[in-house]
Amino acid sequence: MNNNSSIDFEQLKALVKQCGIEEKIVLVRMLEEETLPLRFGRLLDELKDAASDLTFEEITAEVEAVRQERYDAEKQHQSCN
Secondary structure (H helix, E strand, O other): OOOOOOOOHHHHHHHHHHOOHHHHHHHHHHHHHHHHHHHHHHHHHHHHHHHHOOOHHHHHHHHHHHHHHHHHHHHHHHHHO
16 A cells, blocks of 8 residues: 555544444454454463463362362252252
């Protein structure tokens, strides 16, 4: 796109404020599509960093705790019937 005029970010924000709700929705969807690869990449990086902080023992302990909660809930449910 070859455009001889340009606007700064503040002007762009002022123009967006003048748009109707439907136009703003179109803009949001367009921005979401254009930024999805970047946002997804950042999310993967965060998840990778968070997962590397966990030890195998911590993961195993959490799995066992959830299993115990489910077992206890099922046992409680059966004793009520």
